[in-house]
Amino acid sequence: MPNVIAINAAARQGIIAAQATSDEMLLESIATGGRPAMHILYCRHNVRVYRFILRIVRDTTMAEDLVSQVFLDVWRTARQFEGRSQVSTWLLSIARFKALTALRQRRHEDIDQEDVLEIADQADTPEASLDRNDTSAILRACVAKLSPAHREIINLVYYHEKSVEEAGEIIGIPQSTVKTRMFYARKQLAELLKGAGVDSLAA
Incomplete structure (x- = not known):
């Protein structure tokens, strides 16, 4: 009869090894099937x-x-990744x-302007989600009113925590342009939030 403790230990080691594997290492393995x-x-x-x-x-x-489609592309083109950016940045570019x-x-360009509901992080507790619900709803509504270019910058920097350099790589624009868009996006968003009763936007 197999040793259950040994099997469980091996399973835990496998999970730990998977968590410790970098995205770059994963891509190298994906490139070889x-x-x-x-x-x-x-x-x-x-x-x-x-x-x-x-x-x-x-x-x-x-x-x-x-x-x-994105991950199918990753499967097909993993060997083309050159490591000049983070894997997460490459994924968002695709x-x-x-x-x-x-x-x-x-064909139809009447894109619905309703607020897109956030998908709760697995780490969120119901209490934490409820506490943030009102403010998050207001923020989403204000972000939705920004121009597509400004909304994209806010999306990348705040929701995906990308740096100015990484945001520029994903969008394909110079860092100086990213900074300019970020400045005006924050300014407009702050005005919208103030109008909605939220005093300021966290840095």
Whole structure:
């Protein structure tokens, strides 16, 4: 009979090893056909990619389909990753291209301006989610009123915690342009929030 303690220990070691594996190492394995590595990368980044796409296309069904396309591209092109940016930045670049292409191809341009509901982080408790609910709803409504370019900058920097350099790589614009857009986006958002009864935007 197998030693249950030994099996459990081995399973724990496997989980720890997977968590310690960098995205770059996973891509190297994916490039050689490593399906387990692809599964780990997907589990690690699919929610972030989905949120990012959803804020662009504002359609849950389309966003889910595009996430699948993004990771299919990763599977096919992993060996083309050159390591000049973070893997997460590379993923969002692919996601942005897919999302904008899908929007152009969509015949009806009457994009619904309703607020897109946040997907709660798994680490959130119900109490924490409820505490943030009102403020988050106001923030989403104000962000939705920004121009597409300004909304995209806020999305990348605040929701995806990308640096000015990384945001520039994803969008394909100089860092100076990112800083300019960020300045005006923050200014406009602060005015919208003030009008909605929120005094200031956290730095």
